[in-house]
Amino acid sequence: MYVRKNIGKVYIDQYRVAASNTLPAGAGHLAILGDPHYGFKIKNMRIAAGGDDKYNKIVTDGKFITHGILFDVNSSVIKPESMGTLNEIARLMKDHGDLKFEIDGHTDSDGDDAANMKLSLERACAVKTALAGMGIAGSRLSTKGLGETKPIDKNNTAEGKANNRRVEFIKL
Template identity: 50%
Template sequence: GLPQYFKFDLNAMPSEKMAQFVFITNIKLAEGGEDLRSKLLKDGKFSTTGILFDSGSDKIKPESYGTLKKIADALQQESGMNIMIIGHTDADGNDSSNLELSKNRATSVMNALTNEFGIAGDRLKTDGKGESDPVADNNTTQGKAQNRRVDFIKI
């Protein structure tokens, strides 16, 4: 599992006076895991909760960059592979607006891959399933987070 605690050693601090302590907050741990390229080639599919969006929006959060880069790297290594990008939402809000939102989010991911990473747009297709295909319980915070995901399927 994940480590229980982390220790940061800050060297060359002038002194240990209370006024000079450094506090680090809001740390996010991102999971590494299997090489994306091999996962797409082997399973034909990859699902991630590592692409985050502003709430109710298709604007991709900056901390999604690492996941997007891994996907772009896999697509660059496998130049013959085409991908269907499918957005999913949790069940909060209206069904039809969630469907629209999931499609817009998939399009945002496609645009990021083409504009920021130079992946040819004709290799990518998009779709959205809204809240219709949950993988976890939409009544829990953790379940909702798992349902807000983006699938990449080899086509």
């Protein structure tokens, strides 16, 4: 689900199933209705704080971290649900033509160190390829794989491991 100001969109996998540009301002709750006879099941849903301003993050911190670019286990194929994040980054780069980034791929500590290093680089390269396919010049992007060498959380819980699996955009 995507909500910004009065615009709302709902996606299931890569397919948009609902859109509105007339959401009321200041809504304080979310209701999901279904047929009580059949019910429904929601899984793999994450509710996050309101969208951050990535450009201000870049200006103040020189980088931003995203957990919104997802991959299957031991794969560098980008999952369809990552398109919202990739579109946002492409839009940011189109709006600010001077921005150049180093794309850093990170993994959790599961598996072989060398394999994680290789996988993290492959994932960073996949992100670069995706952004290039969205019209961002490859010369504005470089890649680096850091594997499990720079964790931002502990690797002893599922949540910690998920937090360590990330893509960082470092301003060049």
